Each structure stands twice: as structure tokens, then as C-alpha cells.
Amino acid sequence: MLKVKNLFIATLFFTPQFFFAQYTDIINSNRxxxxxxxxxxxxTVIQAEIGxxxxxxxxxxxxxxxxxxxxxxxxxxxxxxxxLEFVLDLQYQMEAFNTPYNNSxxxxxxxxxxxxxxxxxxxxxxxxxxxxxxxxxxxxxxxWHQLIPAVSLFAGxxxxxxxxxxxxxxxxxxxxxxxxITQNQFGGGKWVFVTNIIADYITTDYPSYGYVLTLxxxxxxxxxxxxxxxxxxxxxxSDAIVRGGAAYLINPNLQVDASVSTNFKNTPxxxxxxxxxxxxxxxxxxxxxxxxxxxxxxxxKNPKDAxxxxxxxxxxxxxxRKSKYE
Numbered sequence: 001m002l003k004v005k006n007l008f009i010a011t012l013f014f015t016p017q018f019f020f021a022q023y024t025d026i027i028n029s030n031r032x033x034x035x036x037x038x039x040x041x042x043x044t045v046i047q048a049e050i051g052x053x054x055x056x057x058x059x060x061x062x063x064x065x066x067x068x069x070x071x072x073x074x075x076x077x078x079x080x081x082x083x084l085e086f087v088l089d090l091q092y093q094m095e096a097f098n099t100p101y102n103n104s105x106x107x108x109x110x111x112x113x114x115x116x117x118x119x120x121x122x123x124x125x126x127x128x129x130x131x132x133x134x135x136x137x138x139x140x141x142x143x144w145h146q147l148i149p150a151v152s153l154f155a156g157x158x159x160x161x162x163x164x165x166x167x168x169x170x171x172x173x174x175x176x177x178x179x180x181i182t183q184n185q186f187g188g189g190k191w192v193f194v195t196n197i198i199a200d201y202i203t204t205d206y207p208s209y210g211y212v213l214t215l216x217x218x219x220x221x222x223x224x225x226x227x228x229x230x231x232x233x234x235x236x237x238s239d240a241i242v243r244g245g246a247a248y249l250i251n252p253n254l255q256v257d258a259s260v261s262t263n264f265k266n267t268p269x270x271x272x273x274x275x276x277x278x279x280x281x282x283x284x285x286x287x288x289x290x291x292x293x294x295x296x297x298x299x300x301k302n303p304k305d306a307x308x309x310x311x312x313x314x315x316x317x318x319x320x321r322k323s324k325y326e
Contacts, residue, residue: 023082023285026252029278030074032245032259033228035194035214038150038183039119040085041078044284049074051257051276055095059268066268068095070110072276083119087156093166106165113177115156123148124185149182149195158201168206168236176202192216198232208234222249239263241270253280 023042030037031049041047050073057066070093078085094107155178162172180197193215200208210232218224228243245259254277261272 023282026249027255027278027280029247029255029257031255031276031278032247032257032274033194033212033214033216033226033243034230035196035212035228036087036117036152036154036179036181037194038152038181039122040083040117041076041280042282042285043078043080043082044282045076045078046281047076047278048280049076049276049278051274053272053274055093056271057268058266060266062099062267064097064099064268066095066097068093068107070094072111081118084116086116087114087154089113108164108166109161110166112159113156114159115154115177117152117154117179117181119150119152121151123150146184146186149184152181152183154179154181169204173204175200175204178202190218200232201234206234206236208232208236223247224249239265239270243272253282254278 023045027047028037028039028041029047029049031051050071052069052071054069055067057064059065070091072089072091074090075088076085089111090109090113091111092108093110095105097104097106155176158173158175158177160167160169160173160175163170167173176199178199182195184193185191186193194213196212198208198210198212200210210230212228212230214226214228216224216226223246225246226244229240230243231240232238241261241263243259243261245257247255247257249255256275256277258275259273261270263270
């Protein structure tokens with residue numbers, strides 16, 4: 001196990017997730033990392049991100065080991081506003097739990113979260129770097145505006161069923177989850193740094209607080225990679241995990257990925273490995289774009305018709321009438 005970890009950590013930073021935007025020509029998946037990006041998928045866009053993983057745990061103090069596998073599904077839908085998306089996040093796990101005295105199996109939903117994410121601030125909205133025609137150095141110097149992050153907020157709820165072996169309580173519960181998300185883009189978008197600050201299971205007896213830091217890099221039009229650090233702490237369980245992997249773009253709406261995760265302790269030691277796929281349907285979004293462009297061309301050809309389609313300002317008309325006759 002230790003050799004596998006050392007090899008993973010040594011190669012983590014050399015391993016080949018695409019950068020994100022509100023709506024892009026290519027899919028902007030959160031996989032294979034654990035962070036939420038600050039930007040939504042786009043109004044009317046449907047996106048599914050699914051994966052399978054294997055897990056190996058060993059607890060030296062309690063003298064147990066666990067081996068199994070699981071699947072995770074994230075369903076994202078942009079609705080009402082470009083800045084808003086709804087998220088359903090599911091994780092189901094099955095594993096064999098072994099001690100010197102007995103062997104058992106457990107399986108259930110490890111996570112069921114339903115919520116919504118909203119983009120509060122976009123630093124690049126209505127911003128354009130000023131060109132200096134007299135200075136090559138000024139045009140190619142570091143853009144300090146990149147240090148200002150995009151900011152989003154996710155708010156949702158955890159749903160836990162009764163007698164769930166992955167829960168700290170045998171009772172069923174519904175509890176809030178809140179995530180503060182920031183995102184910076186560097187080097188024209190080739191490098192992206194995302195942070196998630198998380199408050200989970202807030203109203204329960206064992207609230208959990210944590211963070212996830214993800215650095216992604218797009219190597220070319222097809223390949224991208226990421227490294228990630230995740231930490232969480234509660235009275236029930238605390239840990240720090242490092243993660244890394246790669247993603248490959250098959251077409252603008254389809255991406256495959258692979259990742260590996262591990263921690264640095266033996267109470268328990270954890271090793272995850274998984275693969276996944278992300279798929280997007282943006283047909284309705286493109287239809288709306290095409291219709292909008294057609295209408296724009298019509299308005300340019302017939303400016304009088306375009307003007308007549310604008311909402312009538314009756315107050316302005318009344319002021320104009322009064323100024324003429326009074």
C-alpha cells in the first residue's frame with residue numbers, strides 16, 4: 001500500500017478536467033475531481049456525470065479492512081437563469097467489511113444531495129483588458145485581474161435513510177449543506193484554480209466542515225489533468241485526501257476520465273481508483289442561440305421593425321406629449 005501511495009504522489013504532478021465557463025462550446029464537467037465549478041452549465045442545458053470506483057481501506061488501530069466498489073452520479077440542469085443550475089448528487093457504495101472476529105457486507109447510499117448553485121459574481125463580465133499599441137511588454141504582462149475570483153454559492157440538503165451503515169445515526173434525517181465556491185482562470189483559461197469551502201450536515205449532532213482545492217490544466221484540445229487536495233473534519237470522522245487524474249474529450253458533449261485518491265494516515269488508510277464519463281445535451285440551448293442570431297439579422301435589415309418590437313415606454317410618451325402641448 002505504501003509503495004503504491006509513494007508512486008502515486010510522485011507521479012501526481014506529471015499526470016495529464018477542462019476549464020470552465022458559463023456555457024462553452026465543449027462540456028464543462030466537474031469530473032473527475034470533487035470540487036464544484038463556480039459556473040453553471042447554461043440555461044436549458046442537461047448534463048449527467050457518472051462514474052464507478054473501487055475502494056480499499058485498512059485500519060491499523062481497529063484492525064479491520066474493507067474492500068468494495070461504488071458508483072456516483074451527478075445530474076445538473078440549468079434553469080430560469082444563465083447563472084443558476086440545479087444539482088442532484090448521488091453516491092452508492094458496496095463493500096466487504098472484515099475483522100479478525102467476523103466478516104460482513106454493507107451497502108447503501110453514501111450520499112444523496114439535492115440543491116442549487118448560483119453565480120454571485122463573475123470578474124470577467126463586461127471586462128476587457130486594455131490594449132497598449134505602443135508596448136509589447138504591457139500587452140504580455142501578467143493580468144492582475146485574474147486574481148479576482150468568480151464566486152458562487154451552493155445550497156442544498158442531505159437526505160439520509162434510516163439504518164444507513166454510512167451514517168453516524170440510525171435515524172433518517174434531512175440536513176442542510178452549503179458550499180462557497182471561488183474560481184480563478186490563468187493563462188487564458190489553460191490553468192484553473194477552484195476552491196470549495198463546505199459546511200455539511202449542519203443541523204445534526206455531527207456537523208462536518210471541510211475544503212477542496214483543485215488545480216486543473218488543459219494540455220491541448222483533447223487532454224487535461226488535475227491535482228486536488230480535500231480535507232474535512234467532524235467529531236465523527238476527519239481526514240485529508242490527495243487526488244489526481246486526467247480527462248479526454250471525445251466530442252464537444254462527451255468526456256471520459258480516470259482518477260486516483262489516497263490519504264496520509266493508517267486510521268484508516270484509503271486508496272480509491274475510478275473511471276467515469278460526462279455527457280451533455282445542449283440542443284435547446286443552441287436552438288435558442290440560432291433563433292436569437294436570426295432575429296438579430298432581421299433587426300439589422302429592418303431597424304424600424306426592431307424598434308417597434310421594443311417594449312413601449314408609456315411614461316416617456318406621456319412626458320413627450322405634455323412638453324409639446326403644455
